[in-house]
Amino acid sequence: MFKNKISTLGFSLIELMITISISCLLLNCLMMVFLFAKKNYQAQLGLNSIQENLRTTSQLLSADIRLAGYIGCAAWTSTFPFKNDLPIVLSEKNKIEPYVTAEMKENTDGISVAHLSENSDYLIKDMRSYRLLTVDGGESFHNDDYLLISDCKTAEVFRVKSIMVKAGGLQEVTPWHPLKNKYLKHAQVGRFERNSYYIGKTDRMDRNGRPIYSLYMNDINAYKQEIIDHAEEMKIDIDVEEDGHLVKIPVQQIKEEAQIKGISIKLMVSAQEALSLGKTFYIYVALRQ
Numbered sequence: 001m002f003k004n005k006i007s008t009l010g011f012s013l014i015e016l017m018i019t020i021s022i023s024c025l026l027l028n029c030l031m032m033v034f035l036f037a038k039k040n041y042q043a044q045l046g047l048n049s050i051q052e053n054l055r056t057t058s059q060l061l062s063a064d065i066r067l068a069g070y071i072g073c074a075a076w077t078s079t080f081p082f083k084n085d086l087p088i089v090l091s092e093k094n095k096i097e098p099y100v101t102a103e104m105k106e107n108t109d110g111i112s113v114a115h116l117s118e119n120s121d122y123l124i125k126d127m128r129s130y131r132l133l134t135v136d137g138g139e140s141f142h143n144d145d146y147l148l149i150s151d152c153k154t155a156e157v158f159r160v161k162s163i164m165v166k167a168g169g170l171q172e173v174t175p176w177h178p179l180k181n182k183y184l185k186h187a188q189v190g191r192f193e194r195n196s197y198y199i200g201k202t203d204r205m206d207r208n209g210r211p212i213y214s215l216y217m218n219d220i221n222a223y224k225q226e227i228i229d230h231a232e233e234m235k236i237d238i239d240v241e242e243d244g245h246l247v248k249i250p251v252q253q254i255k256e257e258a259q260i261k262g263i264s265i266k267l268m269v270s271a272q273e274a275l276s277l278g279k280t281f282y283i284y285v286a287l288r289q
Helices: 004-009 013-066
Strands: 083-084 097-100 112-123 133-136 146-150 154-167 171-175 189-204 211-218 225-228 231-242 245-252 259-271 274-284
Touching: 013 112, 013 225, 013 259, 013 274, 154 211, 189 225, 189 231, 211 231, 245 259
Parallel strands: 083 154
Antiparallel strands: 097 112, 112 189, 133 171, 146 154, 146 189, 154 171, 189 211, 211 225, 231 245, 231 259, 259 274
């Protein structure tokens, strides 16, 4: 009688083992669900970050490319009398041209665009010397800036040797070399920008030992700025007008006399540490005519 009562109390060893097994299975399932949800959450964060970075990059590229060839009141054509103090001869093809450097990732495209900055100033009085310009102080210039001055009939690009700020914020600008012309009051003066975009290797590696690439911008003073990391591919096509029709050509095939109407950019960026997870962004920029 007593033995039978004892045997009905608690769990048997088999029951205990079954309970533990079921508990472990449930815990394992819960852990798998948690890890899957965590992975999806991190992937979504990565995609959101890529999307935001691509949106910012798109705005930067679009704003810069849309201004290509802009030099104020004048039209940058093959016949426009352009003088400059640059190590290159400026011609109409310099508005937009392919960019190539040893730093570029293989099988990717690069592009250079040149234009006058949208934020510009004016001469407040006629030039009496080829070596001195007195400019309104709305836009601050600095030593070694490249500036463009235009009176709608001719234009020059020159490098700044020194800036002296006068009363009222006026700026007396001294170029490194004398200008070719003496410009009159109200001639437009602003920064001349020549920016180049390409995908290049960084000095960083991912956790698998592969090099990380980024989209870079080089300015006219060869200052390199990293725009977005984990950039994997950039392909650029140009819309040109030929015989009244738009024709799409690779950026490498631009000709000096080409009537460029727009630029298409395909940019692919991967999520950090995950080449299989990424976003391809398409940008189209119609040029300012």
